[in-house]
Amino acid sequence: MVTVNPCSAELPGTLGETMPFLCEGAVVTLQSAAGGSVLALVLALVVGLTATSRFRGARAVARVYMEFFRGTSVLVQLFWLFYAMPILTGFQLDTLFAGILALGLNLGAYGSEVVRGAVQAVPAGQREAAIALNLSPYQRMRRVILPQAFVEMVPPMNNLLIELLKSTSLLSVITVTDLAYQGRLLVNSGSDQLVVFALLLVIYFLLSYLITLLMRYVEGRAARLVGRGKPRRTPWRRRSATAGAGR
Amino acid sequence: MTPESQPGTPAEPDPQWMVRFDKVVKTFGDATVLRELDFQVRPGERVTLIGPSGSGKTTILRLLMTLERVTSGTIHIDGECLSHMRRGTRRVPADERHLRRVRKRIGMVFQQFNLFPNMNVLRNITEAPVRALGVPRDQAEDKARELLEMVGLADKALAHPSQLSGGQQQRVAIARALAMEPEVLLLDEVTSALDPELVSGVQCLLRDIAQQGNLTLLCVTHEMNFARDISDRVLMFDHGRILEEGPPDQIFSEPEQQRTREFLQAVLDV
Amino acid sequence: MAAPLRDGGSRPMTWDWDWAMEILPGLLTQGLLVTVQATIGGALLAFVLGLFLALLRRSPRPYISRPVGAVAEFIRSTPLLVQLFVLYYVMPDFGVKMTALTTGIIGLGVHYATYTAEVYRAGIDCVPKGQWEAAVALNLPRRWSWFSIILPQAVRRSLPALGNYLVAIFKESPQLSVITVVDVVGLARELGSERFRYLEPMTIAGLFFLLIAIPASILVRRMERRLDT
Numbered sequence: 001m002v003t004v005n006p007c008s009a010e011l012p013g014t015l016g017e018t019m020p021f022l023c024e025g026a027v028v029t030l031q032s033a034a035g036g037s038v039l040a041l042v043l044a045l046v047v048g049l050t051a052t053s054r055f056r057g058a059r060a061v062a063r064v065y066m067e068f069f070r071g072t073s074v075l076v077q078l079f080w081l082f083y084a085m086p087i088l089t090g091f092q093l094d095t096l097f098a099g100i101l102a103l104g105l106n107l108g109a110y111g112s113e114v115v116r117g118a119v120q121a122v123p124a125g126q127r128e129a130a131i132a133l134n135l136s137p138y139q140r141m142r143r144v145i146l147p148q149a150f151v152e153m154v155p156p157m158n159n160l161l162i163e164l165l166k167s168t169s170l171l172s173v174i175t176v177t178d179l180a181y182q183g184r185l186l187v188n189s190g191s192d193q194l195v196v197f198a199l200l201l202v203i204y205f206l207l208s209y210l211i212t213l214l215m216r217y218v219e220g221r222a223a224r225l226v227g228r229g230k231p232r233r234t235p236w237r238r239r240s241a242t243a244g245a246g247r
Numbered sequence: 248m249t250p251e252s253q254p255g256t257p258a259e260p261d262p263q264w265m266v267r268f269d270k271v272v273k274t275f276g277d278a279t280v281l282r283e284l285d286f287q288v289r290p291g292e293r294v295t296l297i298g299p300s301g302s303g304k305t306t307i308l309r310l311l312m313t314l315e316r317v318t319s320g321t322i323h324i325d326g327e328c329l330s331h332m333r334r335g336t337r338r339v340p341a342d343e344r345h346l347r348r349v350r351k352r353i354g355m356v357f358q359q360f361n362l363f364p365n366m367n368v369l370r371n372i373t374e375a376p377v378r379a380l381g382v383p384r385d386q387a388e389d390k391a392r393e394l395l396e397m398v399g400l401a402d403k404a405l406a407h408p409s410q411l412s413g414g415q416q417q418r419v420a421i422a423r424a425l426a427m428e429p430e431v432l433l434l435d436e437v438t439s440a441l442d443p444e445l446v447s448g449v450q451c452l453l454r455d456i457a458q459q460g461n462l463t464l465l466c467v468t469h470e471m472n473f474a475r476d477i478s479d480r481v482l483m484f485d486h487g488r489i490l491e492e493g494p495p496d497q498i499f500s501e502p503e504q505q506r507t508r509e510f511l512q513a514v515l516d517v
Numbered sequence: 518m519a520a521p522l523r524d525g526g527s528r529p530m531t532w533d534w535d536w537a538m539e540i541l542p543g544l545l546t547q548g549l550l551v552t553v554q555a556t557i558g559g560a561l562l563a564f565v566l567g568l569f570l571a572l573l574r575r576s577p578r579p580y581i582s583r584p585v586g587a588v589a590e591f592i593r594s595t596p597l598l599v600q601l602f603v604l605y606y607v608m609p610d611f612g613v614k615m616t617a618l619t620t621g622i623i624g625l626g627v628h629y630a631t632y633t634a635e636v637y638r639a640g641i642d643c644v645p646k647g648q649w650e651a652a653v654a655l656n657l658p659r660r661w662s663w664f665s666i667i668l669p670q671a672v673r674r675s676l677p678a679l680g681n682y683l684v685a686i687f688k689e690s691p692q693l694s695v696i697t698v699v700d701v702v703g704l705a706r707e708l709g710s711e712r713f714r715y716l717e718p719m720t721i722a723g724l725f726f727l728l729i730a731i732p733a734s735i736l737v738r739r740m741e742r743r744l745d746t
Contacts, residue, residue, distance in 0.1 A: 068727065080720065204596055
């Protein structure tokens with residue numbers, strides 16, 4: 001079997017002409033996705049747990065952050081951070097940095113909701129049992145509540161990370177040289193647009209799939225950690241035995 | 248295969264048996280629920296199936312209603328095969344059209360009522376006659392009001408199912424099944440989901456219905472008094488087989504099998 | 518990572534009220550109108566198309582359900598922005614000419630249809646199995662059971678989630694500005710580029726979204742809770 005470097009300029013026709021550029025773009029897309037994900041996950045954990053706090057003030061702060069960043073889209077936040085904020089503060093953010101900040105803040109708000117929901121879904125009896133065993137609040141969270149909540153978080157987090165990957169394409173609008181940017185550049189310089197856009201879509205799809213594979217692995221590990229089998233997938237493919245009912 | 252059990256014999260009425268199971272096997276995955284079951288029900292006969300849970304009673308009703316398909320063996324309703332039909336000289340699995348023709352003869356009342364929550368009581372009852380039998384709507388409504396009168400809910404025609412008690416919902420479900428004028432009525436633990444004080448009302452209604460018509464009745468229940476009241480014959484099931492059968496007096500008073508005695512003891516103690 | 522602006526020096530500029538008041542009416546009428554058109558058009562398409570997708574995916578025939586599922590998965594896993602490019606730049610090559618707004622509405626609608634299809638699917642799965650069994654026992658035609666029994670219940674259960682997607686479509690509609698639709702954000706960008714000052718138009722645009730999206734999501738959450746009880 002001959003292995004072919006998919007980024008090589010030696011590839012025939014439009015592929016050779018475009019793939020080197022698209023690969024460069026893919027690297028930038030991955031950088032922004034990785035940066036955004038780390039920021040989003042950290043924010044999600046911190047703010048999500050704050051939202052379950054006993055203290056009303058802490059909860060309110062978390063709530064305001066979540067509502068604010070879920071109230072507008074990444075694009076609007078990006079424009080504001082990149083174009084509007086410098087006028088107020090006098091500092092111009094670097095494009096990639098502004099992009100990662102916007103992605104992280106926005107998806108972090110959605111992630112906080114996931115963390116909050118998962119923590120609150122752990123049965124109250126678990127917390128009460130941990131109190132009865134005289135575990136400290138930190139131990140209760142770290143040893144009892146979080147491991148159980150974690151399993152529930154993984155599937156929605158998977159969706160969020162895919163949303164984040166898709167949102168990285170918006171950074172092209174503030175001239176981050178990601179996949180979408182390179183694609184448009186190629187089209188503007190005369191490459192066959194059908195081929196370029198098809199390649200773009202396929203590369204994004206493969207990256208999404210990569211995230212899903214990664215998260216499935218994490219999900220399996222998390223499920224074993226709390227002594228569950230791998231949670232069942234959606235019942236979609238399970239055909240009902242009901243004859244003639246058509247479901 | 249004996250000649251008379253040839254499946255898909257065109258609707259030649261079988262004067263002797265309304266329901267006939269021949270060597271019916273039903274498995275769910277690894278679990279075998281019915282093992283080569285043979286049994287027959289005469290037209291107009293009222294049969295109660297009893298036995299411990301998991302013994303396959305409910306599966307029999309579900310197979311008859313074509314909610315499940317047999318793993319092997321055949322079921323005939325009035326001489327007509329449920330699971331297969333004849334195309335030319337070949338025997339092929341039943342298609343939707345065949346199923347819908349056979350289902351016309353059968354009605355079922357469920358443990359959980361299964362009323363349609365998006366329709367009022369009247370609509371619940373008329374929907375099937377209008378859509379499945381092509382009865383004109385006003386005629387179906389007259390019939391439905393008659394049936395509601397019979398089940399004692401004449402004033403609830405326009406109510407929503409969620410506004411009714413469990414007992415009332417089950418009466419509506421009974422009226423709904425009867426509106427289709429089935430020849431065979433299947434009752435699947437119809438009082439199990441009801442509050443204790445509502446059970447006897449529904450039972451009385453069913454007793455009346457059983458005694459009036461020439462309806463063939465197959466009933467799964469854990470209420471032994473009810474079984475004694477409405478049935479001509481009781482079948483005791485265990486592990487997917489018929490352990491013993493006979494008139495209710497015999498089964499309840501002097502069962503032959505030790506297993507039946509234990510089962511009755513356990514049920515009556517509760 | 519952050520560098521002082523060349524012209525502004527280190528002294529921050531302040532909010533210009535006069536200009537903000539001058540551009541507010543245009544953003545409020547012209548811009549918001551296009552945003553609302555895009556949202557409603559996109560949502561209607563997404564709600565209807567999503568239902569079809571959900572039904573096709575439930576088809577007992579694998580040669581229908583599999584390809585539909587695969588295409589939906591593909592659309593859901595790739596960015597709306599790139600899909601908008603395809604519609605806007607490639608479709609005219611095949612002789613399909615539409616205005617930017619129509620293109621945008623189709624893009625939003627198709628993209629979010631793959632999401633609403635999942636919502637309907639969950640709604641359909643939620644309808645108790647007994648409902649199907651009762652329909653079979655009453656010998657109702659299969660297609661009729663779908664339309665008079667299963668779907669009304671499934672759609673009712675889907676309403677809160679559909680409400681969420683209506684808000685989501687509203688929030689994502691600024692992406693259409695990239696294919697030259699002059700919605701609130703598109704107009705804000707135009708106004709900003711005229712003076713090379715984006716603070717006021719972008720802030721006003723952002724506030725519009727906050728002021729509409731937050732109450733709308735609270736409303737949807739209330740609907741969710743009411744449906745639960």
